[in-house]
Structure formats: structure tokens, C-alpha cells
Amino acid sequence: MPLSLPTYRELAQRWKNLRDSHDVRVREVACVGAPRTLLCAEFGDAALPAIHLSGGVHGDEPAGVLALLRLVESGMLDRAFSYRIWPCTNPTGFDARTRVNADGVDINRTFGRGGTSPEASAVIMSNRDRKFVLAVDLHEDDQAGGPYCYEYGDRAIGERIVPECLRPDPIEEAELLGGLSLSLLMRRGAADDAITLETPAHATLDERVDMHVRMVQAAIASLR
Numbered sequence: 001m002p003l004s005l006p007t008y009r010e011l012a013q014r015w016k017n018l019r020d021s022h023d024v025r026v027r028e029v030a031c032v033g034a035p036r037t038l039l040c041a042e043f044g045d046a047a048l049p050a051i052h053l054s055g056g057v058h059g060d061e062p063a064g065v066l067a068l069l070r071l072v073e074s075g076m077l078d079r080a081f082s083y084r085i086w087p088c089t090n091p092t093g094f095d096a097r098t099r100v101n102a103d104g105v106d107i108n109r110t111f112g113r114g115g116t117s118p119e120a121s122a123v124i125m126s127n128r129d130r131k132f133v134l135a136v137d138l139h140e141d142d143q144a145g146g147p148y149c150y151e152y153g154d155r156a157i158g159e160r161i162v163p164e165c166l167r168p169d170p171i172e173e174a175e176l177l178g179g180l181s182l183s184l185l186m187r188r189g190a191a192d193d194a195i196t197l198e199t200p201a202h203a204t205l206d207e208r209v210d211m212h213v214r215m216v217q218a219a220i221a222s223l224r
């Protein structure tokens, strides 16, 4: 049966159900100034090197959201690391199937200056003082012919994840975008390497979720 999209409420319940069955710590982080929360999930031994995973910042790019859920539900994450996972960083956009949030804001341009959207501020406040060996943000691209990634970092692991890897200059990229994306912010100090994964929107949802699952697994395997 093809995958179907849950509502955000259903998605949140699936994550909360993992508390008992998968030993995942799930909480809701307040978005100050907006009537919504973000899910934040922690998984694995906190003494281990930490990996930051996130998806759904653009609400019309759902494959990454479903891939993060599958990676945890199916026990597919390497237990040699610990994880902080933001399962869906744009809840209102996810339900409305829009790129922007309910305020009409592209959240992935608001990670500068401590966060200039409620969602970005929630992530930044919660991540304060945390360090990660890798940050991966999951997206989709309706212009792309196939999966690809952007890599911000010196480790050069992108090509081991997917053959097509772009390496934008972070300063030029921030100017081009007119603000900081989550990956750009993570690369500024919180993470040794930041990767943005993209899947082609012309593929089926099942195919795109599979692509994201495989790319995230390859990214983590490249750290070994």
C-alpha cells in the first residue's frame, strides 16, 4: 500500500508512542510567541558522539519527515551515536502542505540572530551549548532530476552519501538566501559538518522516503 501522509497530530502521536517501545525521549518545545510546539526526540546514550537530524522545515517537503520516523521506528539508526531529532520543524506548514509556516514565513531563512521565527528560536534555544559531530537536514526539490546534497564542512563526506554533492560558499549562500538556513547555522559552530539532503519531488512518496533513509544511513556510516 502506498504511503499516505499523516496529520501533524498523528505524526506527533507516533513519536510519543516510541517512548515506551523504543526508549526514545520525546518532548514538546514551546515556540515562544506562537501557539504551537515542536517535537524534539532524543535517542541513544548521551555519552556517545551526537548527531542532529531534522526534517520538514518546508511543509510541502514531507518525505524527510516520514523518513526520520521510519529510521527510529524501524531501529535503523547506528547505536554507536546518540541523536537529537527534530521530527518536523514546521508543524503548521506540514498540515497546510505549504513551504512556509502559518505566518507566511520561510523558517529556513530565519536561523540567524538567535532565530527570527518562533520555530527557529525554539530549535536554537534548545540546542544551546550542544555540539554535534554531524547535522543533517532533510528537504525535497521539485526541480531536481535525482537526489543530491549540499555539504557545509571540511570533512568531504557528501559524495559518500550521494554522487551529486554541492559545496556552496557559506557566506555567499547566506547572502543568496537572505538569511541563515538551519544547515548554515549548524556549520557556524554547533556541528563539525552540516549536510542538506534533497530528494526529487517527481518520484513517489515511497521512493523519496527510501532515498532519505538510505542517504541518512550513508551519512552516519561515513563517520565510522
Ligand SMILES: [Zn+2]
Binding pocket: 058, 061, 138, 139, 140
Ligand atoms: Zn526545502
